Every structure is written in C-alpha cells, then in structure tokens.
Amino acid sequence: MSLRAGSRVPRAKVPWVLWVPAGLALALVVLPVVGLLVRSDLRRLPALIVSDSALAALRLSMETAAISTAACVLLGVPLAVVLARSAVPGIRLLRAIVLLPLVLPPVVGGLALLYLLGRKGFLGYLLDVTAGVTVPFTTAAVVIAQTFVAMPFLVVSLEGALRNAGDSYEQVGATLGAKPWTVFRRVTVPMLLPALGSGAVLSFARSLGEFGATITFAGSLEGVTRTLPLEVYTQAESDVDSAVAVALLLVVVALMVIVVARPRALEGRA
Template identity: 80%
Template sequence: MASRNERGGDVPAGVPKVLWLPSAVALALVVLPVVGLLARIDLARLPEQLGSPASLNALRLSLITATISTALCVVLGVPLAVVLARSGARGVRLLRAVVLLPLVLPPVVGGLALLFLLGRNGFLGYVLDVLAGVRIPFTTSAVVIAQTFVAMPFLVVSMEGALRAAGDRYERVAATLGARPMTVFSRVTVPLLLPSLGSGVVLSFARALGEFGATITFAGSLEGVTRTLPVEVYRQAEADLDSAVAVALLLVVVAVVVIVVARPRALEGVRS
C-alpha cells in the first residue's frame, strides 16, 4: 500500500530493482517480433496490398464476425459466469473445468470438435440437415461459432473472478429483504459485473479477431464468406510473403486500436 508524506500525499511504494531485468526480457519477447514484422514491410507495395479486395473483404468479415461473437459471449457468458460463481450445486467444479477447456485446447482441436458436432456427419449437424436443411460448416455462421467457442472462456473467467472478488453480501441482503432471484440478478448482480464487463469484452473481441485454427478447420477459407484476416494471412503466406506481412500488420493495427480505445475505459470502470 502507498504511504503518505508530510504534505498528506500518497508516496508510491516503488518497484524492486530485481524485477526490471525479467520485465525487460518479457517486454522484448512481446515487442521485438512486432518490430521484426515492421522491418519486413515493403512500403512501396503497402497501399496496394492493404487496399486489395481480398484484404478489405477479410477485414470487413473479421470485424463483423468478431463483433457478433463478442455479443454472443456477453449474452451467454455472463449468465454462465454467475452460475459458476454463485451456484452451490454439485458438479459446478467439473462444469468450470469444461468451460475452460478452449483455453488449453489447441484451436485446431476445437475446430475438429465443432466439425464432428455440427458437420454433416456429426450427430447434431445430421439432425439439422435432415430436419431443417441447415448446414453450418463452411459458412459465416461457422466462423461466428468458432470464434465464440474460443473467446467466451475469457469473458467467463473475467466475470467469475469479478463476482468472487465482490462477494455475495449485497445479494444476500437483497434476498433477506424478500427480493426474488431474478430481481437480485438484475438489480444487484448485474451492477456488480458492469465495471469488469468492459475488460472481458475487450479480451473476447481481441481473441475472436485473432482466431485462426478453429476457424479454418470448421469454416474453411472462402473469400467474403469465411476468410477472416488471420486466414487471409495464412493464404497470402503461401503465395506472396510480402502481402502476408502487410495483412498481418493490418491485423496488428486493428487489435492495438481496439485495446487502446477500449481498455482504458474498462480500467476506469474497475477503479470506480
């Protein structure tokens, strides 16, 4: 904790000198690869590469699908986080482990799992195909599902941690005063979650935007339909490395803009 000086102001605790070296190494591991990417850019061809129809279509598709996926993460993930943090039912610990699986599974494995579930020969995909004529793989919907699959655990972990840190004393008081569970959720739990929601949304959007393995496995690479920016980088790397570097730079810039614009607001909400 910060101490107070003679004038009554806060005195920062300072940073131990021993932490500076590993911090510098950690920063180098993050920054230097980006610097290497920047050094590889062909500035003369950059406008042409970034303005190509394939790059613009991939950018548009990535922004649209990542936004939809993030909205689904909020709609589905917030209730799940509340259940994990507040429910005393048996099996919640196992449920939490299952929810966190996408964090540790290779994305390609997640894509295969989705394909075997919703593909034409998957048990749920077969039912959808026979009863409704709906085929999800290799469509834009498949991109959204794949992104939601890998991104939602980030929001759930963030929200559950916020709920556990806040405790349940306010909810207990509201229940004692006769409030129904839904009223407690809408009037007490949701306001407790709002300060941390911004952080979870930023993490989910960034993860959805950069998703590659599950997307290409479950949705494929169809321009304007399933070819997001990460998939476009992979495709360009096989044909024109300079174009792949340019598209990768575009992805980095978009991710940085999202984090810089949204992250400070999320932190302000946490402080308040």
C-alpha cells in the first residue's frame, strides 16, 4: 500500500499485553516517590528544605556534579573515540575495564580510589611526599569519585553512537587529505553532538546521586564533601522528617535536570 506525498505515517499500536508489565514497571518507579510524599511533614517541609545544611549540600552537589561532568566530557570523548575506532590488540579487554564502574558496587570503587590516592596508596604517597597534596576527604575527592562512576555512562553513549554511524564520513575526509585531528574536529565531533548531550545529562544525573564511592573516599564533612545523598543519610540517623525533605529536594533537582537539560534527540516523536 502506497502513501500519498505529505501524508503522515501512522504510528504502530502498542500490543495490549504490554500494558500490564509496563504499568507495574511505572508503579515500581513512581510509588516509592509517592511514599516519600506521604511520609513527609508538609508543614515543616519548606523550612527543612531551606535549612543551612540542606542548602550547603545542594550547592556542593551542583558544583561537584558540574565539574565532574566537564571532566567526563574532556576525558570520555577521546576514550570513546579510541574504543570505537582503534583496532589495537586488547581493545575488548580495555572496553571491559572502562565499563567496570557500571557493575562494581560504588563502595568498592571508593575503596579502590582510597587505596590509590590515599596516603598509603602508591599514587597518593607520591603526591603527599612530592607536593604535600592529600586528596581523600576533600572536595576534589568528591569530584574524582563522581567522575569515576559517571564517565562510563558517557563513554557507552558515545561509543554506541560512533559504531551506529559508521566511519564512512571520516574515511571521506581522510581521502580528501584532511589530517586526523581535522577529521576528528570537523567530522567526528559534530556527528557526536546529540549523543554527547544525552551522555552528559546521564553523567550529571549519576554524579548528582552518587553516594557509596563518595562517602568511602571523601567522607561526609559538611560544606566540604557532604553532598545531597550524604545529607539524606546523615539526617536519617537523627531526624527522619529532615531526611525525607532532603530526599524530596534531591528528587526534584534530578527531575529538573532530566526534563530541562534532556536533549530533544531523546524525546522521540511527539
């Protein structure tokens, strides 16, 4: 059956049998948030959200997540290109190692960072002896922990985009005499922009919600390393209402990041 020029292609209908598991999946995501709303003390909620500790944690979370996202972009883009385009021996093993933070418990990642950059770690010892620099339990440690757990999300997005796009355009550029750096800058980077946007949003959201690696490697010092997830954990030990309020604040911020910063490429057709 042919379609007239300018006519809209009808959407395929969703099989009715999928609505039940889809509804269950949606309930699994939505109902816990509803539980937070039900448990919250609405009368105290505004005061708890604007408390000094909550605002300090929010500010620190936004700043460190932004810095770690920038680090993910600066380091993850070259890494994704190398993984997608190079054919060096052992590239499959390298890819598996890069994706390791996706499957490791975050607390294990925090321990690994601590034994690398702590005073007893080989790199941390060198930094301490040569430059007097101590990384653990500082704001820099928060950024490093967030970058460690968030960068694989960016790398996965970019590498998949590069493999799906193929390298024909880059080959054309090389055939025309362009140098590798020119091909990367003028062909590869523009081709990656939609995936880069979605990967950056994922990295920022993952950094914003990071807990295990941060508390293990950076600790929980108010105004220095205590991000919003750590503030929720701290308040839960003494004031459940405050913990719930800060948790709702984190949910709202995360939703705003996803809705506002999410690229149009991810939206699909309206």
